[in-house]
Amino acid sequence: MTSKEKTWTWRDIPVGAVVEEPGNASEYLTGGWRSERPVFTPDHCVQCGLCYVYCPDAAIVMTREGYPDIRLDYCKGCGICARECFMSTFGLSCFEMVDEEEFR
Numbered sequence: 001m002t003s004k005e006k007t008w009t010w011r012d013i014p015v016g017a018v019v020e021e022p023g024n025a026s027e028y029l030t031g032g033w034r035s036e037r038p039v040f041t042p043d044h045c046v047q048c049g050l051c052y053v054y055c056p057d058a059a060i061v062m063t064r065e066g067y068p069d070i071r072l073d074y075c076k077g078c079g080i081c082a083r084e085c086f087m088s089t090f091g092l093s094c095f096e097m098v099d100e101e102e103f104r
């Protein structure tokens with residue numbers, strides 16, 4: 001039996017590796033890739049915004065009060081925010097990376 005794919009011509013092959021609609025990254029919820037979750041504690045936060053700047057996934061937004069708020073739908077759990085937090089210089093990072101299994 002011939003599979004459907006075998007009957008395709010080049011005109012039928014879906015377009016790949018092309019962003020057809022600029023700005024559509026927000027439609028892709030990548031938080032499901034995470035194995036660790038950054039947990040924020042405000043006790044030592046100096047509201048510098050470095051975590052916001054360093055997050056490679058733009059998963060951190062700053063609240064009106066000046067604190068980071070993590071959008072878990074997009075956070076991939078890389079841990080950069082925990083490492084680059086200004087307070088980590090003093091061994092007091094405001095983020096702790098916690099095994100994602102603990103939230104299930």
Ligand code: SF4
Binds near residue numbers: 055
């Ligand atoms: S763990 Fe990585 S992706 Fe998630 S908020 Fe921190 S820097 Fe961004």
Ligand code: SF4
Binds near residue numbers: 045047094
């Ligand atoms: S880098 Fe650390 S101290 Fe600065 S805003 Fe983010 S959590 Fe707060």
